[in-house]
Amino acid sequence: xxxxxxxxxxxxxxxxxxxxxxxxxxxxxxxxxxxxxxxxxxxxxxxxxxxxxxxxxxxxxxxxxxxxxxxxxxxxxxxxxxxxxxxxxxxxxxxxxxxxxxxxxxxxxxxxxxxxxxxxxxxxxxxxxxxxxxxxxxxxxxxxxxxxxxxxxxxxxxxxxxxxxxxxxxxxxxxxxxxxxxxxxxxxxxxxxxxxxxxxxxxxxxxxxxxxxxxxxxxxxxxxxxxxxxxxxxxxxxxxxxxxxxxxxxxxxxxxxxxxxxxxxxxxxxxxxxxxxxxxxxxxxxxxxxxxxxxxxxxxxxxxxxxxxxxxxxxxxxxxxxxxxxxxxxxxxxxxxxxxxxxxxxxxxxxxxxxxxxxxxxxxxxxxxxxxxxxxxxxxxxxxxxxxxxxxxxxxxxxxxxxxxxxxxxxxxxxxxxxxxxxxxxxxxxxxxxxxxxxxxxxxxxxxxxxxxxxxxxxxxxxxxxxxxxxxxxxxxxxxxxxxxxxxxxxxxxxxxxxxxxxxxxxxxxxxxxxxxxxxxxxxxxxxxxxxxxxxxxxxxxxxxxxxxxxxxxxx
Ligand code: GLC
Ligand code: CA
Numbered sequence: 001x002x003x004x005x006x007x008x009x010x011x012x013x014x015x016x017x018x019x020x021x022x023x024x025x026x027x028x029x030x031x032x033x034x035x036x037x038x039x040x041x042x043x044x045x046x047x048x049x050x051x052x053x054x055x056x057x058x059x060x061x062x063x064x065x066x067x068x069x070x071x072x073x074x075x076x077x078x079x080x081x082x083x084x085x086x087x088x089x090x091x092x093x094x095x096x097x098x099x100x101x102x103x104x105x106x107x108x109x110x111x112x113x114x115x116x117x118x119x120x121x122x123x124x125x126x127x128x129x130x131x132x133x134x135x136x137x138x139x140x141x142x143x144x145x146x147x148x149x150x151x152x153x154x155x156x157x158x159x160x161x162x163x164x165x166x167x168x169x170x171x172x173x174x175x176x177x178x179x180x181x182x183x184x185x186x187x188x189x190x191x192x193x194x195x196x197x198x199x200x201x202x203x204x205x206x207x208x209x210x211x212x213x214x215x216x217x218x219x220x221x222x223x224x225x226x227x228x229x230x231x232x233x234x235x236x237x238x239x240x241x242x243x244x245x246x247x248x249x250x251x252x253x254x255x256x257x258x259x260x261x262x263x264x265x266x267x268x269x270x271x272x273x274x275x276x277x278x279x280x281x282x283x284x285x286x287x288x289x290x291x292x293x294x295x296x297x298x299x300x301x302x303x304x305x306x307x308x309x310x311x312x313x314x315x316x317x318x319x320x321x322x323x324x325x326x327x328x329x330x331x332x333x334x335x336x337x338x339x340x341x342x343x344x345x346x347x348x349x350x351x352x353x354x355x356x357x358x359x360x361x362x363x364x365x366x367x368x369x370x371x372x373x374x375x376x377x378x379x380x381x382x383x384x385x386x387x388x389x390x391x392x393x394x395x396x397x398x399x400x401x402x403x404x405x406x407x408x409x410x411x412x413x414x415x416x417x418x419x420x421x422x423x424x425x426x427x428x429x430x431x432x433x434x435x436x437x438x439x440x441x442x443x444x445x446x447x448x449x450x451x452x453x454x455x456x457x458x459x460x461x462x463x464x465x466x467x468x469x470x471x472x473x474x475x476x477x478x479x480x481x482x483x484x485x486x487x488x489x490x491x492x493x494x495x496x497x498x499x500x501x502x503x504x505x506x507x508x509x510x511x512x513x514x515x516x517x518x519x520x521x522x523x524x525x526x527x528x529x530x531x532x533x534x535x536x537x538x539x540x541x542x543x544x545x546x547x548x549x550x551x552x553x554x555x556x
Pocket of ligand 1: 062065066102165201202259285324325
């Protein structure tokens with residue numbers, strides 16, 4: 001068997017959000033057999049690993065990130081036989097299969113929780129975080145991510161349980177040795193079923209304080225306050241991840257990527273440097289709110305510079321602009337109008353030119369855009385509804401609150417994949433569980449398949465280039481300080497005399513390049529450009545969202 005350290009160097013991961021990818025049976029919900037139908041499409045794209053967001057049994061309060069049976073498949077997604085067939089078929093096509101492991105919390109409908117909540121004395125009594133009331137109230141003023149208090153009272157125990165996310169997502173107690181053993185055993189069973197890796201959800205919050213104290217951070221409009229400073233990246237959480245690694249990841253040779261909220265380079269290193277024996281790679285969680293209004297050139301440069309500095313010594317990191325928790329990248333960073341296509345390509349080129357493990361989120365390879373539903377009722381996401389409520393509490397009008405939702409909604413990324421221009425974009429022959437983006441007749445896979453200069457073909461070329469030029473994977477990275485740095489992104493990749501250069505204008509206006517750089521570029525060969533439809537680059541300036549990958553002439 002190929003060693004993990006060898007195959008993870010070549011990974012290009014495609015994230016499937018199963019609910020929205022492909023519906024095989026007309027119930028309006030994407031499913032595992034839908035993913036199986038589309039494997040040839042994914043193979044052709046060139047990705048060699050799939051990460052599926054959760055498809056396990058779940059009441060669906062947070063679209064599957066609330067698991068009620070870690071070993072069962074939610075019936076609307078299919079059966080265990082479908083899942084095993086999908087894993088086999090991936091492997092037959094040379095693709096790895098990665099599942100989402102959600103063990104910061106479970107569903108409140110998990111049998112463990114039902115038992116734990118039934119009394120103070122039962123086998124699972126300590127599987128969750130239970131605390132006595134303080135003066136007849138919640139133990140602390142802590143806020144939950146999806147709104148309201150992080151504590152919920154259960155009369156049968158006369159106690160509160162802690163939930164960092166929704167009320168229906170009680171946090172698991174990693175201090176319980178039995179809980180640990182059960183989770184490790186569950187992970188091992190998935191390894192037995194053939195999965196190659198895990199994405200570990202909300203992994204920076206595993207350990208909870210022994211003694212909870214009130215947060216002193218500014219409260220939300222509902223009066224409850226976030227307390228990430230007391231909760232995240234604690235030594236105890238690292239010890240838990242290390243124990244997982246020893247018990248499961250290393251013995252089973254699994255690729256692991258942790259979703260972690262990292263504040264400092266040290267935090268990243270603590271999760272991802274090989275000698276730590278925790279994760280192979282990390283996905284830093286950045287709340288969409290923090291990205292609103294930022295310039296992508298600055299974000300990419302500072303984010304990847306600090307990740308590179310922290311991690312290039314022996315570890316890998318996940319590169320992404322999109323996932324199921326963010327608005328669509330073209331809408332946030334590019335252009336939804338006349339520059340839609342070049343901006344989708346430019347963003348892709350800037351990301352895929354970097355070292356690390358590129359992640360492609362479903363639909364990104366088509367340049368899918370935000371949906372901007374006209375009514376709050378059209379939104380399905382628990383977080384979007386909470387944002388709306390919070391903005392109303394802050395005194396915004398319903399229309400302003402809706403606009404606030406448009407800025408950050410996770411549902412932008414969760415509208416159905418746009419396969420073709422037939423009804424419902426070819427996603428389902430039934431009624432889709434969430435609205436299809438109105439632009440599906442213009443933006444869809446069938447149309448882009450037929451157009452060799454489309455965004456889809458551009459992604460295929462980028463992924464193929466990564467295989468043809470190992471320098472893209474392994475080479476050193478250096479950002480060049482070329483002004484204006486809020487619009488221009490310029491970086492070099494270098495490995496044993498092979499040098500590639502990316503020059504990108506990530507803005508809506510043309511941008512002149514300094515003479516020294518333009519004359520150097522005249523000696524370079526363009527390998528790929530976001531203006532591939534229009535032809536050759538112009539010397540001396542970059543057009544709006546023009547991004548070019550150059551090969552530099554070898555030094556004499
Ligand atoms: C992660 C997931 C997100 C989910 C949350 C709680 O951030 O990516 O979708 O809501 O964890 O599980
Ligand atoms: Ca279905």
